[in-house]
Amino acid sequence: MLKVDELTKNYGDLVAVDQISFEAGKGTVFGLLGPNGAGKSTAINCISGLLRPTSGHASVAGHDVVSDGKAARQNLGVVPQELALYEDLPAIENLRYWGKAYGLRGAELDSRVSEVLDTIGLVDRAKDLPKEFSGGMKRRLNFGCGIVHKPPVILLDEPTVGVDPQSRARLFDMVEAARDAGACVLYTTHYMEEAERLCDSLAIIDNGKLIAKGTVNELRAKLSARDVLQLNGTFPLDETRQAVDTLIERDDLDLEVITQEEECVTLTLSRASQHLPDIFAVISNAGGVVTETILRSPNLETLFLLLTGKELRE
Amino acid sequence: MNFALTSFRKDLSRWRQDLMQTAIWFAIPLTVGGLITMLMSGDGAQPHGVLLIADQDESFLSVLIAGAYSAGDIGELISVEKTTVEEGTERVNAGEASGLLIIPAGFGDAFLDAEPVTLTLKTNPAQTILPGIITDVTEIVLDAGFYAHQLFGEEINTIQSLVDESNDAAVAAIAVAIQNKIEVVAPQLFPPVINVEIVGPPATDVQVSLALLYLPGIIMMAVMFSSNGLASDFWVERDHGTLRRLVYSPGQLGSFVIGKALAAAVVIAIIGGLTLVLGFLYHGVSWAKFPSSLVWVALSGVALFSWFAALQMLFSNQNTASVISSMLLFPLLMAGGSFFPLAVLPGWIAAIGRLSPNGFVVDKLTSEITEVGAWIIDVNSWLIVAAAAASGLSICAWRLRSGFAQA
Numbered sequence A: 001m002l003k004v005d006e007l008t009k010n011y012g013d014l015v016a017v018d019q020i021s022f023e024a025g026k027g028t029v030f031g032l033l034g035p036n037g038a039g040k041s042t043a044i045n046c047i048s049g050l051l052r053p054t055s056g057h058a059s060v061a062g063h064d065v066v067s068d069g070k071a072a073r074q075n076l077g078v079v080p081q082e083l084a085l086y087e088d089l090p091a092i093e094n095l096r097y098w099g100k101a102y103g104l105r106g107a108e109l110d111s112r113v114s115e116v117l118d119t120i121g122l123v124d125r126a127k128d129l130p131k132e133f134s135g136g137m138k139r140r141l142n143f144g145c146g147i148v149h150k151p152p153v154i155l156l157d158e159p160t161v162g163v164d165p166q167s168r169a170r171l172f173d174m175v176e177a178a179r180d181a182g183a184c185v186l187y188t189t190h191y192m193e194e195a196e197r198l199c200d201s202l203a204i205i206d207n208g209k210l211i212a213k214g215t216v217n218e219l220r221a222k223l224s225a226r227d228v229l230q231l232n233g234t235f236p237l238d239e240t241r242q243a244v245d246t247l248i249e250r251d252d253l254d255l256e257v258i259t260q261e262e263e264c265v266t267l268t269l270s271r272a273s274q275h276l277p278d279i280f281a282v283i284s285n286a287g288g289v290v291t292e293t294i295l296r297s298p299n300l301e302t303l304f305l306l307l308t309g310k311e312l313r314e
Numbered sequence B: 001m002n003f004a005l006t007s008f009r010k011d012l013s014r015w016r017q018d019l020m021q022t023a024i025w026f027a028i029p030l031t032v033g034g035l036i037t038m039l040m041s042g043d044g045a046q047p048h049g050v051l052l053i054a055d056q057d058e059s060f061l062s063v064l065i066a067g068a069y070s071a072g073d074i075g076e077l078i079s080v081e082k083t084t085v086e087e088g089t090e091r092v093n094a095g096e097a098s099g100l101l102i103i104p105a106g107f108g109d110a111f112l113d114a115e116p117v118t119l120t121l122k123t124n125p126a127q128t129i130l131p132g133i134i135t136d137v138t139e140i141v142l143d144a145g146f147y148a149h150q151l152f153g154e155e156i157n158t159i160q161s162l163v164d165e166s167n168d169a170a171v172a173a174i175a176v177a178i179q180n181k182i183e184v185v186a187p188q189l190f191p192p193v194i195n196v197e198i199v200g201p202p203a204t205d206v207q208v209s210l211a212l213l214y215l216p217g218i219i220m221m222a223v224m225f226s227s228n229g230l231a232s233d234f235w236v237e238r239d240h241g242t243l244r245r246l247v248y249s250p251g252q253l254g255s256f257v258i259g260k261a262l263a264a265a266v267v268i269a270i271i272g273g274l275t276l277v278l279g280f281l282y283h284g285v286s287w288a289k290f291p292s293s294l295v296w297v298a299l300s301g302v303a304l305f306s307w308f309a310a311l312q313m314l315f316s317n318q319n320t321a322s323v324i325s326s327m328l329l330f331p332l333l334m335a336g337g338s339f340f341p342l343a344v345l346p347g348w349i350a351a352i353g354r355l356s357p358n359g360f361v362v363d364k365l366t367s368e369i370t371e372v373g374a375w376i377i378d379v380n381s382w383l384i385v386a387a388a389a390a391s392g393l394s395i396c397a398w399r400l401r402s403g404f405a406q407a
C-alpha cells in the first residue's frame, strides 16, 4: 500500500531525510519513531506531496507521489501535525468541504460525513464552530477531515502532541478502527509507548537516518533482553575505560558500552541488578564517583538509546 | 469547477462572520467621502481657472455680468480676463483658459427691452469641472438678471446712470447684492428671456460637480481596502494549515483560487455597490449607469484582489506581506484619484495617475458616471481588467503549487 524507497530530502546542506526505505501493508499500522527533528514530518510531507523529494521514491497504492501525484493523493488521507481546520466554519462543513475536495458528492458525501462525525464523537457538536472547541475536540476534527474520503493510506503526524489523555485514548481507538477497516496507517511519534501499543511494525529514525526496522518483537529481540544501566557522576576518562574493559572481558557478564563520557557512562547487560555491586566497585577503584544510577529494563526507548547513545525525548 | 463553487460558498460563509471587518472597509471611504463632500460645500482647496470675456457690448449690464464672476466664493475659483473674440477663441482652444464668454453688441439694450438675446459660452473640452462651474454661474447670473429685470427694471436703469463711471469691483458688489436679493424671490419662475448657448464638450445628462468627480475615487478607495484585506485570506488559510490540506488533496488549486476570487467579487460588489448607491442618490446620477458601474467595480476589484494576493504570496511572512501591500495602498490611492480627482490634478500628474491600476479604473468609472449613456467603457478596457484578474489569479495558483502552502 505504502512504499518508500531510498527517500532523501535536503534543506540546503542539511539532510533532513536520508535514504529511508520501508513498506507498509493493508490493515497495518506502521510507526515512524524518532526524537524531535529526526525527520518524521519531512518524510510525511514528501509522501503527501507537500515537499518534493531530493531523491528516492514513494508510492501510495501503487502510484508514485511525484510522477502520478494526483492519483497518489486521491488514495491518501493526511492528518497533519499542526491543526488544519476552518475554525470559522461549522465542524460538519469542514468535513463536507474536504470530502468534496476529494470528489465525494451527494448521498455518498452525506453518509461518509455522518459516519466520520460518529467516529470522532462530534455528532452533538456538528453545527458548532471549531474555534469554540477544546484542543482535544479540534484534534479529533482534524483527524476526521483527513479520513472523510475513506483513504486506503492514512498518514498521521504526531497526532497526540498536546492532547489530553481522554482524547488520546479516543484517537487510538480511531486509528485502530481505521486499521481494522483495512487502511494502511503511517503513524509518527516520539512516544515509545504509543509506538509499542499501536504499531505492528516500525522504523526508528534519528538525524534523518533509519537506524532500525522491524516488528516490535523483532526490535525487542535486538536488545537480547539486556538492561540499560546509566551512571551519572564523574568518571576520569582513561582510568574508567580500562576499568570497563576488564568488565567486558569477564565471562559472567555480557556487558557492552553504549556511551562513556566524563559525567555519564551508559552500559547494557543482562540481569544488571545482580551485578551492580561488582560494577560499582570496579568503577570507584578507577577513581569514578557515582551520584545517580538509572536502571532500565528493555523496551524501545532503551533500544533507541542503545542504537544512538541518545535519549528519545531530548 | 464544481470545487470552485464549493470553495466560493466556503469563503462567503467564513467571511460573513467578519462583518466588522467589512464594515470598516466600507466606513473609511464613506467617512472620507463625507468629509470631502462637506469640504466641497465649504472652502476646501479648489481648482482655479480663467474665464475670458469678450465684451462687444460694453454696457453697464455686460460689466455687471463680468463682475459677477469675480464676486465672493466664485471669485476664488475663477479669475476673469477681458479679451477679444479671436484671441479668446485661440486661448480656449490652446487650453489656456477654462472658458470664453462672448457678450454680443447690443446685449444691454436688448436686455432692457426684454428682447431675446444669445450669449455664447465656449468651454475648454480638456477640463471637466471649471467649465461646469462657469456654466452654472452664467446661468445664475442670467437668471438673476432676468428676475432683476422683472422686479427692478426701473432701478437698474437708474443704477446704470449712477455707476457709469465706477470701477468693476463696485459694479460686481452691486450685482452680487442684487443677486442675493433675487434668490429670495426666485421661486416664482418665469421663462428666462436670455439663453445661454454652450459651445464645447457635449452636454451630459449629469450635472458634473466637483463633488461628483470625487465619487469614483471614493468608490475605488472602498474597493482597494476590501480587495487588499481579502487578499490576505491566503495567508490566513496558510496559518490555519488549510492550504496544506488543500495541497494534500488531489489537484484543485485553480478551482480553489477561482472560488476565493468569486467570493471576493461578491464582497467587493456589496461594498462597492453600497458606495455607488449612496453616491448615485446623493449626486442624482442616472440609475441606467448603475449596472455597468457595478460590474466594472466588481471586476476591477477582483483584478486588484488577485494582484494584491499574488504580491502578498511572494513574501515569506505575513507581516512583511501585509506591511508591503499596505505601504503600496496609500500611494496608489493618492496617485489613482482617491484623494484628489484626476480631473483637478495637473495634466502630467493625472496622466501618471491614469497609469496606476486603480487610476485606470477610476478614470473609466468617471467616464461611465459623467458621460452620456451607459456601458460606454470600451471593450479594450474590459479586456485589460479581465486579463489582469486572470494573470493575478494564475500567479496565486502557481504560488500555491510552488510551496506557498508549506509552513
Ligand SMILES: Nc1ncnc2c1ncn2[C@@H]1O[C@H](COP(=O)(O)OP(=O)(O)O)[C@@H](O)[C@H]1O
Pocket (backbone or CB within 6 Å): A011, A014, A016, A034, A035, A036, A037, A038, A039, A040, A041, A042, A043
Ligand atoms: N523548511 C525547513 N527548512 C530547513 N530545515 C528544516 C525545514 N523543516 C524542517 N527542517 C529541519 O529538518 C529536520 C527534520 O525536521 P522534521 O522533519 O520537522 O522533524 P520531526 O518531524 O521528526 O520532528 C530538522 O533538523 C529541522 O530543523
Ligand SMILES: [Mg+2]
Pocket (backbone or CB within 6 Å): A040, A041, A042, A081, A157, A158
Ligand atoms: Mg514533526
